[in-house]
Amino acid sequence: xTGVSQDPRHKITKRGQNVTFRCDPISEHNRLxxxxxxxxQGPEFLTYFQNEAQLEKSRLLSNRFxxxxxxxxxxxxxxxxxxxxxxxxxxxxSSFGKGGPQHFGDGTRLSIL
Amino acid sequence: xxxxxxxxxxxIVQKGxxxxxxxxxxxxxxxxxxxxxQFPGKGPALLIAIRPDVSEKKEGRFTISFNKSAKQFSxxxxxxxxxxxxxxxxxxxxxxxxxxxFGQGTELSVKP
Numbered sequence: 001x002t003g004v005s006q007d008p009r010h011k012i013t014k015r016g017q018n019v020t021f022r023c024d025p026i027s028e029h030n031r032l033x034x035x036x037x038x039x040x041q042g043p044e045f046l047t048y049f050q051n052e053a054q055l056e057k058s059r060l061l062s063n064r065f066x067x068x069x070x071x072x073x074x075x076x077x078x079x080x081x082x083x084x085x086x087x088x089x090x091x092x093x094s095s096f097g098k099g100g101p102q103h104f105g106d107g108t109r110l111s112i113l
Numbered sequence: 114x115x116x117x118x119x120x121x122x123x124x125i126v127q128k129g130x131x132x133x134x135x136x137x138x139x140x141x142x143x144x145x146x147x148x149x150x151q152f153p154g155k156g157p158a159l160l161i162a163i164r165p166d167v168s169e170k171k172e173g174r175f176t177i178s179f180n181k182s183a184k185q186f187s188x189x190x191x192x193x194x195x196x197x198x199x200x201x202x203x204x205x206x207x208x209x210x211x212x213x214x215f216g217q218g219t220e221l222s223v224k225p
Contacts, residue, residue: 004156033212033213035213040218041217041218042119042202042204042215042216042217042218043157043202043213043215044215045212045213045214048211048212056211056212058212091156091157093156093213098208099145101147101159101162102147102159102213103159104149104156104157104158105156106154106155106156107155107156
């Protein structure tokens, strides 16, 4: 079991550009979560999927953000028209079933120039 | 009501000592309380977790104490080692494994 994998690990982009991150969960996990973590803070929930269905979205997820999990396996998180405030670590976690513990990837660090 | 408050913000402990980190919550619907350890540049790693039907859970050097009436829970790290130096986060969720609400984190430094 290789754990939760995120790609890329680092992304540097100019303000106004679109970026897309990918998350590959642990293979048998049916739940997939996205969180955002800024420096010195705990992770904040963004959204989660059960299989391919997106079941909850945070108020933090503005209309510039979109997440998909088309076949219930990997997921993508896209940010359109990036802003300075989007600079953060974007973390993905996965779990099996409703009560399973969440296991995190090492995140994608986004820097906006 | 969704907040989880964590203290202290930073902690320095001598090698071999006991590290204690505290968390408090308001939402009585929370039913799952994990602790995560995070090293710089890495994602949070699950250390230990507890549900409110027990008051204490121990795994190796790590113990969670849970006080349901006070709505507080704490992490005790016994025989702290320099390798334990990291940031620790408490978290809570309800409905058995929904989104996690994290505390603000505690930066632990264990001095040799």
